[in-house]
Amino acid sequence: MPHGLQLRGLTLELGSKGSRKQILRGIDLDIPAGSITGLAGESGSGKTMTGLAICGLQPAGSRLGGTISYTGPRGSAANLLALRPRAMNALRGREIAMIFQDPTASLHPMITIEAQLTDGMRHHLHISRSEARSRALALLSRVRVPDPETALRKYPHQFSGGQLQRIAIAIALASEPSVLIADEPTTALDVTVQAGILRLLRELCDTLDLAILLVTHDLGVMSALADTVTVMRYGEVVEHGSRYQVIREPQSAYTKSLIDALPHPPAPPADAPNTIQLPLGKDAI
Numbered sequence: 003m004p005h006g007l008q009l010r011g012l013t014l015e016l017g018s019k020g021s022r023k024q025i026l027r028g029i030d031l032d033i034p035a036g037s038i039t040g041l042a043g044e045s046g047s048g049k050t051m052t053g054l055a056i057c058g059l060q061p062a063g064s065r066l067g068g069t070i071s072y073t074g075p076r077g078s079a080a081n082l083l084a085l086r087p088r089a090m091n092a093l094r095g096r097e098i099a100m101i102f103q104d105p106t107a108s109l110h111p112m113i114t115i116e117a118q119l120t121d122g123m124r125h126h127l128h129i130s131r132s133e134a135r136s137r138a139l140a141l142l143s144r145v146r147v148p149d150p151e152t153a154l155r156k157y158p159h160q161f162s163g164g165q166l167q168r169i170a171i172a173i174a175l176a177s178e179p180s181v182l183i184a185d186e187p188t189t190a191l192d193v194t195v196q197a198g199i200l201r202l203l204r205e206l207c208d209t210l211d212l213a214i215l216l217v218t219h220d221l222g223v224m225s226a227l228a229d230t231v232t233v234m235r236y237g238e239v240v241e242h243g244s245r246y247q248v249i250r251e252p253q254s255a256y257t258k259s260l261i262d263a264l265p266h267p268p269a270p271p272a273d274a275p276n277t278i279q280l281p282l283g284k285d286a287i
């Protein structure tokens with residue numbers, strides 16, 4: 003398999019004796035490099051918990067079972083569930099990064115964008131302050147934040163939601179990870195801004211050979227972006243296949259019901275027939 007992640011029989015249980023709750027019930031999932039793997043399902047199905055478990059950020063007291071195998075771009079391999087906390091900490095952030103629905107969750111309000119971009123980089127990549135600064139400028143250009151020089155001196159509250167999500171993506175990429183977990187990355191954004199972030203994720207996946215796990219309840223977003231789609235319900239996988247298969251020819255009644263609930267997409271404007279229109283509907287692929 004190319005580098006990336008392979009989950010086999012992943013289980014997660016919360017609570018103590020007497021009030022145990024099985025959150026994940028044996029998840030199989032491949033998240034290969036150069037591909038966007040979509041994880042869909044209604045609220046409470048366990049999507050976020052799967053992403054958190056991959057990053058070792060599951061709630062305290064969770065009991066995990068199964069395997070999460072990580073193969074790095076240079077061939078290193080590990081079962082993340084067997085790593086000691088220190089080794090997991092080193093891998094998280096360096097090799098596996100995460101972005102969330104609310105970009106402010108991963109940004110400190112009182113620290114400049116420059117410090118937030120360069121601190122992780124200097125820690126993980128052991129580079130000088132000036133090298134970190136030039137990398138930070140290049141990253142901000144890559145995620146298309148306008149005027150990167152000025153942006154470095156600013157604080158999070160001085161940016162719009164869409165720009166902040168771009169900055170959070172830049173911070174996630176600062177240590178050159180090979181896996182990016184994106185949990186509802188566009189859910190909090192205006193529809194006009196969503197399409198730009200989705201296009202950016204696609205481009206980063208293709209140019210950096212990233213393995214991206216896209217967690218979203220929104221099958222419209224999924225149909226715009228994911229290469230493969232896995233649908234979860236009650237902590238189990240109910241369907242898996244290529245985007246086309248799952249959206250066009252769903253096998254499970256549950257996936258069918260999610261797709262039937264999608265709106266029909268509005269017609270694209272006559273002067274821009276090829277732009278991504280959001281929200282996307284079931285006719286979008």
Ligand SMILES: Nc1ncnc2c1ncn2[C@@H]1O[C@H](COP(=O)(O)OP(=O)(O)OP(=O)(O)O)[C@@H](O)[C@H]1O
Binds near residue numbers: 025044045050219
């Ligand atoms: N810290 C926690 N303690 C106990 N149970 C939790 C905790 N976090 C989540 N859960 C439960 O785990 C289950 C899966 O939650 P999860 O957040 O993974 O779902 P989800 O599919 O991502 O939905 P959403 O989109 O609403 O976040 C739910 O039943 C939820 O109530």
